Amino acid sequence: MVEGRLGVGRGDIKQVAPEWLDRIFEQVNARNERGRSHPRWLREHRGSVCEVFVTFLSEEFEDRLRGSVTVILSNGEGRHFSLYMTSAEFDELPDLDEKAVVLLAHRFLRKFKHIPLDGEPEPWSE
Numbered sequence: 001m002v003e004g005r006l007g008v009g010r011g012d013i014k015q016v017a018p019e020w021l022d023r024i025f026e027q028v029n030a031r032n033e034r035g036r037s038h039p040r041w042l043r044e045h046r047g048s049v050c051e052v053f054v055t056f057l058s059e060e061f062e063d064r065l066r067g068s069v070t071v072i073l074s075n076g077e078g079r080h081f082s083l084y085m086t087s088a089e090f091d092e093l094p095d096l097d098e099k100a101v102v103l104l105a106h107r108f109l110r111k112f113k114h115i116p117l118d119g120e121p122e123p124w125s126e
Helices: 019-031 040-048 087-091 098-109
Strands: 013-016 049-061 064-073 078-086
Touching: 013 098, 019 049, 019 078, 040 049, 040 064, 040 078, 049 078, 064 087, 078 087
Parallel strands: none
Antiparallel strands: 013 049, 049 064, 064 078
16 A cells, blocks of 8 residues: 555545435535535435445545545445545544455455356356
C-alpha cells in the first residue's frame, strides 16, 4: 500500500453502517463541495441497503479525499459512486480487518463466470 501525504494509503477500506451515508451527505452538502448529491439509485434502493464500504482513491486538495463508496443490497447486488470527504471523516471510520478484506475479495471474485477447459463439461452448473 502506498501511503499519501495525508497518512492514508490508496486502497484503505472501511466498513460503515448504512446510516453513515445520510450523515456524510449532510456534512458534504453543508460544505457546498463536489459530490454533494445522493445518487438517484441510492435514494431508490435505500430500504434494501445492507452493507456499505468506503475505499480511499486519491488525495484531491487541502485535506480532501476522494473515496469510492460501495453499496451492497440485501439481494447481493450493488453499485459504487465517488464521494469527497475530509481525511478526518475517513480516519474516524472503522478499518476493515484482514479476514473481512479476504471475504470481500472472494465475494468479488465469485462474480466472474467459470470458463470450462476445451472439450470438458462444466464442473458445476450456475
